[in-house]
Amino acid sequence: MENMSTSQTRPNNLGAPHAADRVRTRVLVLFGGRSGEHPISCITAAGVLRAIDRDRFDVVAVGITQGGKWVLASTDPDEVVTSGDDLPHVADNGTEVLLPFASGDNEVRVIRDGVLESVGPVDVVLPLLHGPFGEDGTVQGMLELADLRYVGVGVLGSAVGMDKHYMKLVFEGHGLPVGPYTTVFPGQWQRDPDEVRARVVALGLPVFVKPTRAGSSLGISKVSDVGDLDRAMAEALKHDPKVIIEAGIVGREIECAVLGGHGDTPARASLPGEITMTGSAHEFYDFEAKYLDDASAQLSCPAELDETTTATVREVAVRAFDAVGGEGLSRVDVFVQEDGAVVVNEINTMPGFTPISMYPRMWERSGVSYTELISELIDLALERPLGLR
Structure with a gap:
């Protein structure tokens, strides 16, 4: 598979390397954002920057502050964020990255100390953004307009996956079971x-x-x-x-990670995982239980399900992925009821992606390491043609 972008880059007078001079694929890791999930995006980015295969990929890190400013960030995972009172955030460090479509090519430019500089072209964007203004199709649309390949689900699928109302309508339209x-x-x-x-x-x-x-x-x-x-x-x-x-649905909360297929091959589903609450501090798996209280929940993968139910969960997860036009990655959350019925709760088109998040953990238990998973997602994005597909 050809990893390098085939797009042309115009002559560069700012001292950055031409695409033809590079050997490794250049990845722009984009994180932070304006949504309430900003800190989670930062944690995800640190994990990815620590694990990405630097022998295969050159990395440019760009953070989006909570106010919406794009800044050039460090690629050192220990420096990529500044800690706040409880959770990390992207700090305004005085740089300003020009939005990709502003330049009309795949060159990344930054204003630093009033001077316009180039940090070179990129081949693919890895948008580790959660929530509105990142996971909802807005950034994906911008990247489409800029003719930049990116990891993950496209514009419509991202928008549908973000809106739980329309998500359920799409699932129902594809014959998938959803709760009242x-x-x-x-x-x-x-x-x-x-x-x-x-x-x-x-x-x-x-x-x-x-x-x-x-x-x-x-x-x-x-x-x-x-x-x-x-x-x-x-x-x-x-x-x-x-x-x-x-x-409320009575049933076990089961999750399944989905990974897009190469070419015309179908998407792949991991072994399912299960979340069980330990203790009485939280009535359900809320924000605090997910990210601030490690002892409140136990994550088990593979989930203790019989073979038939496991197969059904994996099939339903892929069907949900396909229903929204999934590409790259998604995590599908379902309920397994006492009679074995599987009810779809939701799809997450950019799931938590820290090393301890359920999505990479499920793939690790299914035989794909965290580093391998990052490489696979980048390869899938590079294979994807620009424009309609």
Whole structure:
């Protein structure tokens, strides 16, 4: 497989290497972002920078501050972020990376001390962005316009995967099983809260109230008493004006990692994994349990499922991936009910990707190391043609 980009680069008068002079594939690692999942993106980037095969890849690191500024970052994982009070963030270091489409080619340029410099062309972008303004198709669309190859799902699939309402509509349209839910569109709660409460009662308690377009369990509340709905809606509305309310499903929470196939070969599913809560500190696998309280959850992979159920979970995961037009990677979360039925909860088109995150752990248990997985994802992105496909 040819790893180098075939795009032409214009003559470079700023001292950066021409594409023809390079041997290794040049990867732009993009992280941070404007969403509430900014710290998780930073943690993911540090893990990737530590594990990426430097014999195969040259790396350029670009961070996006919480205010939206693009800055040139260190490729040293120990220096890539500045710690805040609890979680890391991208600091404004005085540099300013020009957005890729601003230059009309694949050259990365940076303004430093008032001087425009080039750090050379890139062959592929690895966007380690979670949540809105990164995982939702916005950055993917920008990269498409710039004719830059990138790791992961395309514009439409990313947008669908970010919006839990449309995600469920797409899954239902492809015959995949989803649980009962109702969507509260912007303004509905403010205009007629009693009508929303009636819908919740019809779903049956408990329910989970979620921002429609957020991840990492941000803004999610479990409601076991309709009197708690006001508080839960207020929390969800902090993150998104559109809210989805899902009926509680009794079943085991199972996850499965999906990896795109080469050429016309089908996507591949890992061995499934399972999350089990330990102790009573958290009612469900919320943001704190995922990232701040290591002792609150136990992650098991492979999950203790019989062969038939394991095969069903893997099949459903690939079907969900294909339903949204998946490319590169996704993690599919399902419930396995007592009778063996598998219900799709959601798809994450840019799942947590730290060395201890479920996505790479499931692939490691399936025979693909973290470093190999990063290389495989970059190879898949390089194979993907530009434009419609």
